[in-house]
Amino acid sequence: MYDVLIVGGGAAGFYAAIHMVEANPQLKVAILERGKEVLTKVKVSGGGRCNVTHAEFVPSELSKNYPRGEKELLGPFHSYCSGDTVAFFESRGIALNIEEDGRMFPATNSSQTIIDCFVSETERLGIKVLKNSSVVKILRRENNEEHPDYSWNVTSLHATYLAKKLVVATGSNPKIWDMLQNLGHTIIPPVPSLFTFNIKDERISGIPGVSTNARIQVIPSKVNTGKFKEALKKYGIHQSALESEGPLLITHWGMSGPGILRLSAWGAQLLNDLNYKFRIRVNWLPEYYEEAVLSQLQEIKEIEAKKTVLRTKSFDLPKRLWISLVKAVGIADTVKWADMTKIQLQNLAQQLSSSEFLVDGKSTFKEEFVTAGGVDLKEINFKTYESKIHNDLYFAGEVINIDAITGGFNFQNAWTGGFLVAQAIVAKG
Incomplete structure (x- = not known):
């Protein structure tokens, strides 16, 4: 018999348990974990370094990183935000470092530091952790x-x-979602989020490892125009909204990087409806539109007339990418700028500013498998994270229909939810 039973020995479950027993040491609390290890997602996060949170400390800005849950998280983030997470770990002797892109990791650069902290805290507070306890x-x-x-x-x-x-x-966890559905909750069917794009295309096949800032937009392909428009309408997406800008990484299987991952998160449900077969338009020079690129190329033609096009990198692009795009237009190695025709300049401008690629399938981003879907947000009171259907039933973390782009945001959702659940349970008595 327990005052509080927590199903799930992950980030949100541990965080909730620690906060509630710290606030009320009289509470008898247990965590049920189905596996033989706890905090397995924490262990693999950030390549084993654990991307604890993000250095975005303004709640309204932080909430913009959640394709599902942006509106609902605004209030919770005003109660418990990234700065509170930092304070929690620092008070336990764990310093967090901020990287250039805002991601925050323990100074040790090891996820084991976070795991050890949680395990030692549960031991100190007398919280029972019951492993190999799959709930049926x-x-x-x-x-x-x-x-x-x-x-x-x-x-x-x-x-x-x-x-x-x-x-x-x-x-x-599909089995737990089924149990919650039997209790009367609505479950939004889960689909993958945070995935990379599988693309076979000569323009990128020989240059894996190249990374550059780009604007990426999902567009209909000839075969699925009707399905694409239907999906846009279904999810209330304006076509211009299904685009992102950020670092794009060319890989052996296609494209990855923050720009692609962000797009996969915002378009998770729509891209699932399209069976992961769609087209993307890539602007390799996101600060320029096609007309501006063409104008720049015409200037270069005058200034660099005697140089070969292939050897004159005219924009701030990786050299291998520039060469690949020039070749894609059919410009030979020996062609000089002076010999470029109007059509060639136009084709090159188009290739630089609006290359189109066919995506055929997806790949999981590292080990960080994230899903969009879960308990319907309408059925949760976000002041307490308590069910609106059953008293004394609470949710925290990815079991609910909230997910984020990459960068520590999914963990921040877990910390905020876990903390507010703890507060609500302690206050209720």
Whole structure:
């Protein structure tokens, strides 16, 4: 019998447990973890370094990094934001470093530092961590005469537990979603978010490792124009909104990097509807439009007339990418700027500012598998993260339909949710 039972031994579950017992040491709390290890997602995050949070300390700006949950998180972030997360770890002797792009990692550059902190805190506070305890049934017990305060009955592979309050922090777990659906909650069907694009194209096949800033836009292909328009309407997306700007990394299988990942997050549901077959338009010079690129090329033709086009990198682009795009237009190695025709200049301008690529499939971004989907946000009170359907049922982390772009934002959602769940449970008594 427990005051609080937490299903899920991940970031949100541990964070909630630590905060609630620290605020009320009398609480009897247990964490049920289905695996033999806890905090496995923390372990692999950021390539094993753990991208704890992001150095965005303004709630209204922070919430803009969540394709699903932007509106709902605004209030919670005013209560518990990135700065509070930093303070939590620093008070436990863990300094966080800010990288150029705003991502924050422990100074040790090891996720084990975060794991050790959480495990030692649960031991210090007397929180039970029950591993290999996969939950198979969750029952709401109304009018339990023998134990009237214990309204939750949770069965794992090994035992059945009674709890006054239940916190579900299981991340993307289909079996738990099914149990929550049986309890009357609506589950938004999960689809992958944060993935890279599979592209086979001669323009990029020989230059893996090249990275540059670009603007990327999802556009309909000839075969799916109707389906594309239908999906845009279904998810209330303006076509111009389905684009992003940021570093684009060319890989052996296609394209990755923050610019692509951001697009995959914002378009997660739409791209799933298109079965991951669609076209993208890439502007390799995002500060220019096609007319401006053409104008610049015409100037270069006058100034660099005697030089070969291939050897004159005219813009701030990686050299290998410039050569590849020049060749894609059919300009030979020996062609000089003076010999460039009007058509060739126009074709090169178009290639630089609006290259089109066919995407055929996706790949998971490293080990950081994130899903869009989960408990419908309309069924949660975001002041407390309590269910609007059942009293004393709380949610935290990715089990709900909230997900973020890469950069520490998904963890910040877990910390904020975990903290507010703890506050609500302690306040309720």
